[in-house]
Amino acid sequence: MLQMPMLGAGTFRLKDDVAYQSVLTALELGYRHIDTAQIYGNEAEVGQAIQDSGVARDAIFLTTKVWIDKLAKATFAASVEESLEKLQTEYIDLLLIHWPLKNDAVPMAEYLAELKAVKDKGLVKHIGVSNFTNAQLEQAIAILGEGEILTNQVEVHPYLQNRKVVACCRTHGVMVTGYMPFAYGDVLKDAVIQGIAAKHTATAAQVVLAWMRQNDFVTIPSSTKVANLESNLAAATLTLDAEDMASIATLDRDHRLANPDFAPDWD
Template sequence: MMIVPKFGVGTFRLSGQTVIDSIKTALNVGYRAVDTAQIYGNEAEVGQAISESGVNRNELFVTTKIWTDHYRHAQLIPGLKESLRKLRTDAVDLTLIHWPAPQLGISVEEMMQNLLEAKQQGLTQHIGVSNFNIALTQQAIDAVGKQHIATNQIELSPYLQNLKLADFLQTQQIDVTSYMTLAYGKVLNDPVLTEIAENHQASVAQIALAWALQKGFSVIPSSTRREHLIANLKAQDIQLNEAEMEMIKALERNGREVDPENLAPEWD
């Protein structure tokens, strides 16, 4: 059973009134999952948008991510409490370790134990990881048990399919959350995806999202435009056939968009 909703709205690189408007519009057109992070600097705006939206908090699934300066025991719970204050909620639904940041010298075991403590205190309903490779995910499993790891949120797109890691997570019953599913828009002019989109009278963005959903992944695309937010949601209605899925599989080019030097692991 999936813990993470299949479809959410992301807030990466959105700030101020832009993120408030994006979230309020998303909730208005039917989104019920919102993804943010401490480092995005927009948790307060996300909290404001949710409270002004008129949607009941208990209908929503809110995810945030712990930034590297909050991984240690003395910082994690106070840092998360500050996030909750900004988000105007007593608890979030999901909290992730944002990057493994091996150079920090904090063990995966330590950060996961600290996060589990936050869960035990009722500050977050679920916990998980983001940007972890197979070896680090295994360390997280060893530290707290896979029943406590709801998801690994990773960069995934038709150009970066992360097959080994995604397969590993799915065999462990850990949800895969795909971010950058459109590869910063790079896939939008792809001829193969364009052809498939024409067959379905859909947009290329919808096809890329439909591909990820059909692989069993959750997606969290962001948009500031109402028509795009609505169109993205409709990707859930598109069923790609086996031949189309194979055509997309052939687009793999290890096209990683996000790879911060001091934060990223050795990728599989």
Template sequence: MASHSHIPQLGLGTFGRTGDAGIAAIETALDIGYRHLDTAQSYDTERTVGEAFRRSGLARDAVFITTKVADTNLAAADFMPSVRRSLDTIGVDQVDLLLIHWPVPEDVVAFESYMQALKQAQDDGHARLIGVSNFTIEHLERAAKLLGQGALATNQVEIHPWLQVPILRDYARSAGLQLTAYQPLVKGQVAEDEVLKAIAATLGTTPAAVALAFLMAEGHIVIPASSSRGNLENNFRATAVSLSGEQMDAIRGRNRGYRHINPAKSPRWDD
């Protein structure tokens, strides 16, 4: 059983890390020192995460594992069987964090039903911590009313230097809820940002590491993905990059509400 009482601030995104190449990438990350793996029922990476974890030889309580219940599994009859399947696929008795991947538009599945099921999964010991993803302030307030303030460990949302979601960020800070920044490198596009490039040149690092250092200094958890050892090492070293107040302000100025992930099922974002 994992003993992390908190979520390691730098984790590994695993979207796309499928098959043998995916296992190899995740194994490389564990070898470098990553101790937080982010998977989901819909990524087809629960198996590769479990396999890489086993091959690493690390103790179960050394690695923080997150998975997410897909929106197709939120109905009452599907929820818990899907969680048990996830545990089987990963090969663990319990995940460290279980998230609702997306809220259901128009409450086609009742919000109360899947949020209570999430809590039940925690009470049954399937997940040590519970949280949500792609939730708006309205969803978060409904969740707090239903489960109590502090029941959720995080809201995982798209955040990067071009999408800093100040309204949601300020709300989360006031509610004591930590945000997890998904797609923190905008699929590698942050490498082209002129301000990040200039700061990186001054510090002798890369724009990606500067982006991750910025997000962590803002208090967010980050889960960048990569399959290359060089980029995995670079991103992992972001924890050692320290930015001045002036550099933080310069990066805050890069926010332009650039949202990369916005499918039809998206809620009305707060930004």
């Protein structure tokens, strides 16, 4: 079974032809991990880009996510079938619960049973969660069993290092996928990051991506620019030294950007 590449191309906020071109370009440049979601409204464009890329489907690790209004038993499987149709694929490599519910309008046991069911049917290769707190992750593992949840996709960047969540995930062998690695560009302006970039003749973005990789975080930055997509891929050749890593560790400041009104009470 295909392993999840550490660097993927995200599609959050990308719409219509912009989403299509971004994914097509990413695949042409060598990306083999694409991340989308039902709520992004671009699954059809992502699917078409994959089709038009000429890259074999089994060489691509494709992630999508079930939105909060589809978690009930009555709507869950149908929403996954719709995602498959839009993505023009017979299976999804990784299906995530996009956000946990703050209330028990749909019990976690119900929507996780549905998540496991689509995997058991062969529609999904791996399952996981996103934006789960430690208590919610522990609850999910109690429901599904150890080893079922591949990843918890959460906001992680040098300004929000999410150490408690990372520690909990690692205790249970759950991979951490960090989204928004650049914090909408905030960390790219940081003097420490820029200093490390100058030292290595690299870009600030490459420093952040190297930091993510060396911390064993999968990450999924999105970009519409060929130069940025190329540069992000090239970050795989950059290795930060212990001093660099220690310097970035000091930048944590609980700078959380993804915090909608339905978000859980964060760790």
